[in-house]
Amino acid sequence: MPDFSLWDWETGEKQIPFEDWKDDFEWVEEPCVSPDGEKIAAVVKVGEEAFTMAVNGRRWESEFEKIWLPRFSPDGRLTCLAADMGEWTMAVDGAAWDRAFGYVWSPLFSRDGSKIAVAAQDEMKYGMAVDGVLWETVFPYMTRMTVSPDGGKTAASVQVESPGEGEIFKFQEGTFTAAVNGKAWDSRFLNIWDLSFSPDGKSLAAEARLTLYDYTIVVDGAPWKKRYDCVWRPVFHTGNGSVLAPVKSEGKWGLAADDEMIWKNRYIQLWSQSACPNGEKVAAAVCPKFGKWTIAVDDAPWKCLVDEYVDAPVFSPDGRHIAARGKHKGKWTIIKDGVLWKNAFDMIWDPVFSPDGQHVAAKAEINGKWAFAINGALWERRCDAAWDPVFSPDGKKILLRRVEDGIYKRTVLGLDGMARVLK
Missing domain, CATH: 2.40.10 (Thrombin, subunit H)
Structure with missing residues (x-):
């Protein structure tokens, strides 16, 4: 996370005339803003099939055939996906990575912004590239990319075998797994979905499909012993390091930790679980009765219910308060500590x-x-x-x-x- 104490917190206002950029460039796309608010940037067209980034009205010297998805990293560097001579790469503060690829997408940042990762296609194989360095092993298919908090590891769901057109039963034998820094787990699954790193980046957990009908959670390649009707994205507990996951059994959802149910209540739906920063509380979005949504804290649902949707709970830094956005009667609002x-x-x-x-x-x-x-x-x-x-x-x-x-x-x-x- 950026060090907010280094920002300018003097009361007042700074202004940059953004609309005037249209007089200086052929066209200007939607802007993005740095975390500290000191910079505003946008893709600008500077010639025939020539694009660059403008920052506070001043353009980069470098130009590209295409630019996509500009955004500032947590440490304030301006990044974008850029194409030149038919190949794609990442450009950071105007400097392109040394290596280019057939295509890149889904930029990810370490928590402090020092590491930048992208999904990359190279000669019709897929892997992740960190600061321009591609995994040594690449795969025929890849999705669900993620990066560890410190940026030291990247992971994704990958297909390790490509069944032939006639191998109709190969899929059920399992052709998917997770890869960490390009090294695939030994275990194989029908599907691997959302992945989560532990806070220290040493472990990886994932949703897995074992058969056409059975699901479980996999941690560092080892599946939980129990089988469930469905599971959602696992996360690591910030206090004790256990793996928390919503699991469905006998038609209802509950919360499990390391393959054991830790909440007694069962819900029509449960997801977006998280533990507070000090690990003393666990909260999740739940549906206690059909068409009604709220937040449950340590298995105690708030009395306040919304009728359309509630999003992931957000803890205050001290863990004493929780807020979430929800949709009720066609409008969006915030629910804090059970009050709309x-x-x-x-x-x-x-x-x-x-x-x-x-x-x-x-x-x-x-x-x-x-x-x-x-x-x-x-x-x-x-x-x-x-x-x-x-x-x-x-x-x-x-x-x-x-x-x-x-x-x-x-x-x-x-x-x-x-x-x-x-x-």
């Missing part, structure tokens, strides 16, 4: 907690405009584009990054003063 915000929106994004857990903010969409909601109240301004709000390390200020009337604005506001303009 009073305002509802056409769309809302993931909640963001202040470091002390006392405040929650999120970007939202209302009537085709972007807005910011803080503790359930709306900031008075409406925007043409917006990015997730960020709280200062002391929790007393908030950074709002947005485009308003063609001008990119980086605004730092004190939360005490904002109370007067929240509705």
Whole structure:
């Protein structure tokens, strides 16, 4: 994660006239913004089949035939997938990787942004490339890519055998497994789906399909002993290191840890489980009765129910509070500690907690405009584009990054003063 303490937290506003870029370039695509809000960037066309990136109005010297998916890494570097001479690579702050591939997609970053990984196709084989270095072993098929928190390992679901057209039973024998840094597990499965690394990157867990009807969780290539009707993505417990996974048996869902049920209640649906930072609580999105959704904390569902959807629970840094976005009666809002915000929106994004857990903010969409909601109240301004709000390390200020009337604005506001303009 970036070091927020190094950012400029002086109360005030910085502006960059983004709309004026259209006078300097043939066209300008949608912008992206750096985590600290100091930079705004966009793909720009600078000639016949020539594209580059512009940052705060100044273009890169390098040009490419195509550019796709520009985004800033957690450490503030500008990255994009770029094509030249029919081959694709990653460009970072204007410099392309030394190696190019037939195609690249799904860029991933280590937690601190120091490592950048992509899925890559090379001569019709697939693998992952980290900082331009491709796995030594590549595969005929690959999906569900992930990277460890420190960036030291990459993993994906891979097909290790390609059955011939007449080998109709080969699929049921198992042709899929997981590969870590290009080394495939010895075990084989009908399917391998979502993967998760442990916090230290030493272990990998995955959803697996054993037969046409049986599912389980696999950890470092070893399947759990029990078989289930279905499973969802496993995650590692932040406290004791166990593997948590939603599992379905006898028509209902429950939560298992290391192949043992740890919650007594059974639900119509359960997913997006996670443990709080200190490991003292476990929460998940659950459907306790048909068409009703909420968050369960240590197997105790909130009384507040929404009628369409609830997303993954988000813990405050101290683990004392939980928030999630949910859809109720056709509108989106935030549920915090079992209480719905009073305002509802056409769309809302993931909640963001202040470091002390006392405040929650999120970007939202209302009537085709972007807005910011803080503790359930709306900031008075409406925007043409917006990015997730960020709280200062002391929790007393908030950074709002947005485009308003063609001008990119980086605004730092004190939360005490904002109370007067929240509705």
